Amino acid sequence: MTVQPRPRVRFAPSPTGFLHVGGLRTALYNYLFARKEGGTFVLRIEDTDRSRYVEGAVENLIEALGWSGLDYDEGPGKGGECGPYIQSERLEIYRKYVGELLEKNQAYHCFCTPERLEEMRKQQEKMRIAPKYDRHCLQIPTEEAARWLADGAPSVVRMKIPESTTIAISDIIRGEVEFQSDRVDDQVLLKSDGYPTYHLANVVDDRLMGITHVIRGEEWLSSTPKHVLLYRYFGWEVPRFAHLPLLLNADRSKLSKRQGDVAVEDYRAAGYLPEALVNFVALLGWNPGDDREIFTLEELVREFSLE
Numbered sequence: 001m002t003v004q005p006r007p008r009v010r011f012a013p014s015p016t017g018f019l020h021v022g023g024l025r026t027a028l029y030n031y032l033f034a035r036k037e038g039g040t041f042v043l044r045i046e047d048t049d050r051s052r053y054v055e056g057a058v059e060n061l062i063e064a065l066g067w068s069g070l071d072y073d074e075g076p077g078k079g080g081e082c083g084p085y086i087q088s089e090r091l092e093i094y095r096k097y098v099g100e101l102l103e104k105n106q107a108y109h110c111f112c113t114p115e116r117l118e119e120m121r122k123q124q125e126k127m128r129i130a131p132k133y134d135r136h137c138l139q140i141p142t143e144e145a146a147r148w149l150a151d152g153a154p155s156v157v158r159m160k161i162p163e164s165t166t167i168a169i170s171d172i173i174r175g176e177v178e179f180q181s182d183r184v185d186d187q188v189l190l191k192s193d194g195y196p197t198y199h200l201a202n203v204v205d206d207r208l209m210g211i212t213h214v215i216r217g218e219e220w221l222s223s224t225p226k227h228v229l230l231y232r233y234f235g236w237e238v239p240r241f242a243h244l245p246l247l248l249n250a251d252r253s254k255l256s257k258r259q260g261d262v263a264v265e266d267y268r269a270a271g272y273l274p275e276a277l278v279n280f281v282a283l284l285g286w287n288p289g290d291d292r293e294i295f296t297l298e299e300l301v302r303e304f305s306l307e
């Protein structure tokens with residue numbers, strides 16, 4: 001008999017100022033899965049996009065999660081063995097892993113200016129081809145790149161995507177999904193400000209934090225082939241993925257602030273009880289298989305299944 005390790009899942013929001021109900025649902029499903037399986041629920045703050053930094057956003061998020069009753073086991077303010085749980089405090093870690101990829105020739109420096117990239121994008125649009133980096137800097141000899149770096153030329157690091165390869169994932173919700181590498185861009189991994197992009201930081205942290213199941217919104221499905229390749233480049237086991245269908249308005253547009261209340265704090269201010277909001281959100285994408293509609297958090301833990 002093989003003993004399955006206890007699952008470790010995470011909610012990994014980017015602090016944008018408030019907790020969206022879609023985010024609450026992602027957090028809830030992670031929480032329910034962890035509690036049901038006797039696993040661990042981690043909170044990780046993905047704040048590497050400095051242009052989107054919002055003062056007080058992390059505190060708001062933690063507060064909204066606490067109000068909803070979704071207590072996490074490891075994360076900011078709680079500690080744990082895999083901290084720090086805030087990505088902006090882990091920059092040295094990401095740099096080390098980028099260095100590894102550069103050394104193995106699975107990533108390269110790109111010195112293209114924003115103007116050149118913009119011009120390239122316009123040309124591609126004119127020619128009606130999908131926007132993708134044209135690999136201009138892949139041709140630069142290593143010594144030359146080293147010289148430019150030493151001279152302080154601004155650069156980013158991109159991952160090298162293999163040509164003509166099929167990348168397959170087996171998603172718990174979506175089933176088998178295949179991607180063609182030729183359609184995948186040479187993703188920027190490290191930005192010129194020294195911060196990692198979401199893709200790199202997300203994969204490195206999921207690995208270092210021992211995440212076994214990645215349960216997140218469907219909007220991240222198209223990024224998954226890049227993530228799978230990164231796991232392979234590092235020689236790491238790929239976690240299981242479960243991509244949750246998007247929450248939509250009645251007209252099937254993406255649920256957004258323009259069309260009414262979407263933040264947990266809006267519902268809170270309107271006088272809804274946390275139990276009611278959690279009950280409501282739980283049923284957006286899951287049902288118990290019969291017509292029951294009212295559940296406490298404990299009942300949800302008992303009944304919940306991702307499949």
Ligand code: GLU
Pocket residue numbers: 011012013014046198202215216217220
């Ligand atoms: N930081 C991403 C977000 O804001 C996390 C996506 C993921 O769970 O991989 O949703």
